[in-house]
Amino acid sequence: xxxxxxxxxxxxxxxxxxxxxxxxxxxxxxxxxxxxxxxxxxxxxxxxxxxxxxxxxxxxxxxxxxxxxxxxxxxxxxxxxxxxxxxxxxxxxxxxxxxxxxxxxxxxxxxxxxxxxxxxxxxxxxxxxxxxxxxxxxxxxxxxxxxxxxxxxxxxxxxxxxxx
Amino acid sequence: xxxxxxxxxxxxxxxxxxxxxxxxxxxxxxxxxxxxxxxxxxxxxxxxxxxxxxxxxxxxxxxxxxxxxxxxxxxxxxxxxxxxxxxxxxxxxxxxxxxxxxxxxxxxxxxxxxxxxxxxxxxxxxxxxxxxxxxxxxxxxxxxxxxxxxxxxxxxxxxxxxxxxxxxxxxxxxxxxxxxxxxxxxxxxxxxxxxxxxxxxxxxxxxxxxxxxxxxxxxxxxxxxxxxxxxxxxxxxxxxxxxxxxxxxxxxxxxxxxxxxxxxxxxxxxxxxxxxxxxxxxxxxxxxxxxxxxxxxxxxxxxxxxxxxxxxxxxxxxxxxxxxxxxxxxxxxxxxxxxxxxxxxxxxxxxxxxxxxxxxxxxxxxxxxxxxxxxxxxxxxxxxxxxxxxxxxxxxxxxxxxxxxxxxxxxxxxxxxxxxxxxxxxxxxxxxxxxxxxxxxxxxxxxxxxxxxxxxxxxxxxxxxxxxxxxxxxxxxxxxxxxxxxxxxxxxxxxxxxxxxxxxxxxxxxxxxxxxxxxxxxxxxxxxxxxxxxxxxxxxxxxxxxxxxxxxxxxxxxxxxxxxxxxxx
Numbered sequence: 001x002x003x004x005x006x007x008x009x010x011x012x013x014x015x016x017x018x019x020x021x022x023x024x025x026x027x028x029x030x031x032x033x034x035x036x037x038x039x040x041x042x043x044x045x046x047x048x049x050x051x052x053x054x055x056x057x058x059x060x061x062x063x064x065x066x067x068x069x070x071x072x073x074x075x076x077x078x079x080x081x082x083x084x085x086x087x088x089x090x091x092x093x094x095x096x097x098x099x100x101x102x103x104x105x106x107x108x109x110x111x112x113x114x115x116x117x118x119x120x121x122x123x124x125x126x127x128x129x130x131x132x133x134x135x136x137x138x139x140x141x142x143x144x145x146x147x148x149x150x151x152x153x154x155x156x157x158x159x160x161x162x163x164x
Numbered sequence: 165x166x167x168x169x170x171x172x173x174x175x176x177x178x179x180x181x182x183x184x185x186x187x188x189x190x191x192x193x194x195x196x197x198x199x200x201x202x203x204x205x206x207x208x209x210x211x212x213x214x215x216x217x218x219x220x221x222x223x224x225x226x227x228x229x230x231x232x233x234x235x236x237x238x239x240x241x242x243x244x245x246x247x248x249x250x251x252x253x254x255x256x257x258x259x260x261x262x263x264x265x266x267x268x269x270x271x272x273x274x275x276x277x278x279x280x281x282x283x284x285x286x287x288x289x290x291x292x293x294x295x296x297x298x299x300x301x302x303x304x305x306x307x308x309x310x311x312x313x314x315x316x317x318x319x320x321x322x323x324x325x326x327x328x329x330x331x332x333x334x335x336x337x338x339x340x341x342x343x344x345x346x347x348x349x350x351x352x353x354x355x356x357x358x359x360x361x362x363x364x365x366x367x368x369x370x371x372x373x374x375x376x377x378x379x380x381x382x383x384x385x386x387x388x389x390x391x392x393x394x395x396x397x398x399x400x401x402x403x404x405x406x407x408x409x410x411x412x413x414x415x416x417x418x419x420x421x422x423x424x425x426x427x428x429x430x431x432x433x434x435x436x437x438x439x440x441x442x443x444x445x446x447x448x449x450x451x452x453x454x455x456x457x458x459x460x461x462x463x464x465x466x467x468x469x470x471x472x473x474x475x476x477x478x479x480x481x482x483x484x485x486x487x488x489x490x491x492x493x494x495x496x497x498x499x500x501x502x503x504x505x506x507x508x509x510x511x512x513x514x515x516x517x518x519x520x521x522x523x524x525x526x527x528x529x530x531x532x533x534x535x536x537x538x539x540x541x542x543x544x545x546x547x548x549x550x551x552x553x554x555x556x557x558x559x560x561x562x563x564x565x566x567x568x569x570x571x572x573x574x575x576x577x578x579x580x581x582x583x584x585x586x587x588x589x590x591x592x593x594x595x596x597x598x599x600x601x602x603x604x605x606x607x608x609x610x611x612x613x614x615x616x617x618x619x620x621x622x623x624x625x626x627x628x629x630x631x632x633x634x635x636x637x638x639x640x641x642x643x644x645x646x647x648x649x650x651x652x653x654x655x656x657x658x659x660x661x662x663x664x665x666x667x668x669x670x671x672x673x674x675x676x677x678x679x680x681x682x683x684x685x686x687x688x689x690x691x692x693x694x695x696x697x698x699x700x701x702x703x704x705x706x707x708x709x710x711x712x713x714x715x716x717x718x719x720x721x722x723x724x725x726x727x728x729x730x731x732x733x
Contacts, residue, residue, distance in 0.1 A: 010348055013297070014285060025290050055476070062473035068294040068314060071348040164347065 002031070003057050004076045004083055004154045006162050007046040010069040011037050015044060018067050028052065028060050032085075032151025043071070043164070047083075047153045071164055080157040086124070087132045088114075090146040091139060093121040098143075109135045120145060128152075172301040172332035173198035176265065179308040181208040182340045185236050187227060187600055188212070189220035193240025194280060195267025198332040212600065212629060215621040217244050219593035221251020222619070225260050225322075226590075226597030229580045230555060232385065234315050235262040235597070241269055242280030245326075246287065250587060252322050253291035257584025258406060259383055261320035263311045270330040271299065284326045293321030301334035309341045318351025319471040320383060351470065355487030355495065363441070363466040363483045364499040370439035371511035372518075373399045376422065379406030379583065380444015380469060382576040386490035387411065390443060392497050397507060400519060402430035404445050406583040409573035414552075419519070420528075423451040424721050425565040428527035428730060429519055431719070434458075435727040436518075441466040442481070444489040446474045448584075449723075455479055457726025468492045527719050527732055528569055536712035537686050539563060539638040542693075543570035546608060546636060549693045554606040554634075555580065555598045559591035559615030562644035565717040567610040589618025592635070596622060599631045606697065608634045613666055614643045623676035626704050634696050635706045637669060640713040648716045652731070673706030684710045 009015050016035055023030050031049040038045050050060060057075065064073050076083070093099045099121065106113055106123045109131065115122035125135055129152055136144065156162065170178065176199050180188065189212045192200045203211050214220040217239045224235030235255075239248045245266045255262050269278040285297045294314050296307045304327065311323040367373065381390050381403075387410050394401045394417050401411045402422040411418055422430035434440070434452070440463050445451070452458045455478050465481040467474075468489050475484040485492055530540045543566050546554070556571050557580040558564040564581055573579045580598055582590045595609040616637055626633060638644075646661040670680030679700050683692045689709065696705040718733040 014289075017286070018289065021289055055480075059473065059477060066471070066473050068346070068349050 005048045007073045008071045011044040015069045034151045074162045076154045083152045083154040085152045086150045090122045091143045094119040169335040170338045171335045173202045175304045177202045185209045188236045189223040190238030195241035195329045217247035219622045221248045222590045222593035223597035225255045226594035227601045230598045231601045237264045240267040242282045245284040254585045254587040255322040256291045261315040262322040264324045266326045268326045268328040271328045288324045295324035297326045301336045353488040355485040355492035359485045372438040372515045374437040375401040376442045377407040378404045378445025380489045381410035384489040387576045389493035408579045409576045412574040413572035428525045429522040431727040432522045447479045539711045547571045557594035557609045559611040560586045560588045563612045563638040588615040592622045595633045610636045613639045627677045637708045640711045669708040678704040680706045682708045
């Protein structure tokens with residue numbers, strides 16, 4: 001099953017490689033991994049999307065907790081949560097017809113055109129991973145020139161918080 | 165330099181003094197020259213100069229295993245650090261608390277492919293409990309404090325502190341923190357009261373109980389509490405390779421070692437019990453074999469371990485208890501004493517009757533009537549002559565299993581070997597670390613002709629520090645365990661397991677300034693051992709026992725098979 005795990009850790013050099021190394025050494029899956037400092041500059045928050053049986057997820061949780069730099073963690077998929085991912089897509093937009101079609105499609109998905117060039121548009125889109133997938137599916141295969149995705153970030157709903 | 169400021173190198177030394185370090189095992193080199201200059205000037209600890217960095221780390225590891233204190237090793241950057249890696253990984257697999265200080269090239273040279281540069285923090289990351297690269301002289305003292313704290317608490321393990329050369333030259337005021345707390349690291353030591361209660365209840369409901377004791381009993385100093393529990397309940401105890409000595413091997417309740425080369429009675433009892441309590445053990449592949457086979461018989465499992473990730477990793481358990489094994493066992497003993505309930509004595513009697521039938525198999529018997537020296541016989545005689553009071557280190561292979569099976573350890577921290585990583589070459593440096601920690605004790609190193617040659621250069625260190633080790637080489641001319649697997653599973657195709665052109669070990673020992681002996685006949689075994697421990701008490705004696713080359717270790721559970729699928733002699 002797919003799990004989305006949030007990890008609050010010391011913002012130390014090498015912290016990311018400890019987590020990445022743990023996953024590769026023990027053969028766990030990483031679907032995506034995002035990390036950045038929080039409002040408290042001594043802390044980093046990481047979101048890991050992984051897949052595995054309940055036993056594997058239990059081990060992942062325990063092994064992450066065992067890392068000395070990890071302060072707290074939470075399996076967001078255990079409860080109500082929101083996840084968002086950012087995607088930038090560069091699409092072919094040469095003719096007037098193509099440009100109109102791209103704009104319309106971006107609007108339907110609540111995306112924004114953030115760069116306009118002679119032959120291309122770059123569209124910014126935010127949402128759960130499935131929405132980004134749907135947008136890519138809606139585009140004609142030849143229209144996509146380049147895509148970049150951040151991987152999911154997640155947060156618990158309401159009172160469900162991960163903080164120290 | 166302002167007054168009261170110390171250089172980084174001086175600070176390193178002062179930190180080690182503050183930690184009460186007795187021995188630093190090490191080897192100098194460019195990146196640690198400032199630290200060595202300060203070692204030259206100090207008297208707080210003894211530096212032991214080994215002949216290879218790997219041996220420094222193994223010796224520090226064995227110092228720790230035999231004393232319970234944190235071992236300390238010091239090596240230079242680059243090859244110094246990479247040579248140390250095997251030692252660090254060995255300690256990591258067996259959860260041994262150790263601080264390894266590695267020199268690093270100067271900060272400005274890091275990443276420039278400098279001479280003797282290697283990414284030590286990167287290379288050691290998967291085999292340390294934690295590691296640090298110190299980038300500011302002010303961080304040396306707090307980092308070393310953290311390193312000792314992390315190494316010794318929770319599930320212990322090695323910690324590497326990598327210090328660039330320029331940092332050891334810079335200066336700052338020295339203040340060693342008295343206490344340390346880390347918001348991200350708070351190991352649990354007290355077990356959950358409710359779980360302990362459930363476990364005690366489950367133990368009393370058992371009809372076919374087994375206590376399965378691992379290395380955690382030794383590391384957690386829980387031997388007394390375990391003994392109290394076993395005696396109170398009258399339940400059988402089996403120890404893992406790492407747990408030997410945690411419970412007296414000669415006690416009637418002891419079933420001996422379990423696992424791949426464990427006793428018939430221990431493995432059968434494990435497979436057929438209805439309640440199993442695992443204490444500081446981790447159900448690893450050499451202990452329970454195939455987890456699917458293990459799970460064939462229904463049983464309820466209680467598991468006490470300091471490391472939550474060891475619980476329900478290979479085998480699902482019913483009552484997990486995270487905590488210090490000693491503390492948890494003491495609490496459980498208290499509950500068992502307070503309650504008036506007793507286990508079903510009739511069922512227990514029947515269970516013991518079954519165990520005695522298994523025991524009657526006498527699975528450790530071997531042919532005593534041949535004119536070849538049997539390796540088991542040598543270990544038995546060593547046990548007799550040392551009255552079971554020696555510290556015994558071993559290398560890895562057949563001789564290690566014979567040592568574990570035939571030397572009856574009745575105290576913890578006496579049996580020193582590489583269980584998890586299975587590192588050939590540890591035996592001699594292990595014996596050095598033990599002898600330095602216990603100068604008046606008898607220290608024997610049981611080894612093979614393959615393993616001993618992996619760190620034989622340390623005979624020179626032994627001479628320098630006058631270490632009167634007794635090296636028991638069980639020389640069968642083969643990489644014996646490899647040969648045994650080839651005989652059983654590869655139709656006797658002995659690929660590269662015969663070691664031709666062995667040196668004359670007795671002469672080699674003499675060349676290093678020690679006593680060498682070659683023993684070829686069974687009747688010479690006992691007199692040779694006696695002479696080694698009396699006449700040559702103060703000297704290192706290297707005894708080369710020429711043993712039966714075709715002897716195998718029995719019982720044996722082939723890899724991937726279940727506990728009751730043993731090959732018996």
